[in-house]
Amino acid sequence: MAALNGYLTKFFAAVLGFGRVSGVVFVGGCAALAVSRVCQVLAFFLPLKIFIVIHSGEVPDYFNIFPESMGFEEIIILLSALVPVTYGLFIVLGIAYRWSIDRHLKQYGSNVLVISGKETPNNKMKRLHNHVSKAFSEAGLVAVSLAVAVLIDPGVAVAWFVLLYTNLWLFHKVAFQAEDHDRLTFLSLHRRQFIEYISSANFLVVFAVLAVELVYFDMGVYTAIFLLLVSRMVFQALNRFSVESLYILKAFP
16 A cells, blocks of 8 residues: 555655646646536436436426426426537537647746656656546545535445545556566456446446435435436546556656
8 A cells, every 4th residue: 555655655755746837727637527427427428318307207306406397398398408518518518628738838838847846757757647637626526526426425435436546556566567568467458448347337336325315314316316427427537547547657757
C-alpha cells in the first residue's frame, strides 16, 4: 500500500505542478472531459428510459420535475429532444477539453515541473501533461460520484471506496509495473485486459450490495437503479484512470 500511496502522492503533485500555471484552464479542461463522460452515459441511458416510459404509458413519479400542465406526449418529446442535446454536449465538451489542454501546454511553456524534489525532463513533461490531464478528469468524476453516493446512501459510498482502493492496489502491484509484452496470471492477460476485467467485475459486487439493500434495508428501486448506473460510470472511470497510470508511471522522474 505504501507504493500505491507514493504513486498517488506523485500523481497529485504533478496535478498541482501543472495547476500552478493557468490553473483555471487546466482544471476547466479536465472538468470538461469529466462532464463529457457523464453526457456520454446519459445519451445512452435516456433512450432506454424513454422506451420504458412509452411502453408503460405513464410518467413515473420521480419525473415530478416537469410542470403539471405538461402532458404525457409533451414529456416524451422533451426527453427525446434531450438525447441529441446530451450527445452533442458529449462531443462539444470533449473538443473543449482538447482545446483547453493544448492551450494550457503552450502557456506552461518552459516552466519546470518538479515532482518529489526532482525535475521532469521536457520530453517527459509533455507526455505527463497529456496523461495526467486525462487521469485527473477521471479522478474528479470518481470524487464527485462518491460525494453524491454519500448523500444518497453512505453504505454504497463506503463499498465503492473500498473497491476502488483495493483495485488500485492490485493494479499497482500487478499491472502498473508490467511491460507491454508481459502476460499476467495463468490466463496470460495483457496488462490492459487485466485492468479492464478486474474493474468491470466490481459492477457485480455493487449489484449484490444494492440487491441486499433493496431486500433487507428498504432502499427505493429508483435509488438502486440510479446508483447502479453511477457505479458503472465510476468503475469505467477507474479503468481509464488505471490505463493512463500505465504511462504516467513511466514518465515520472
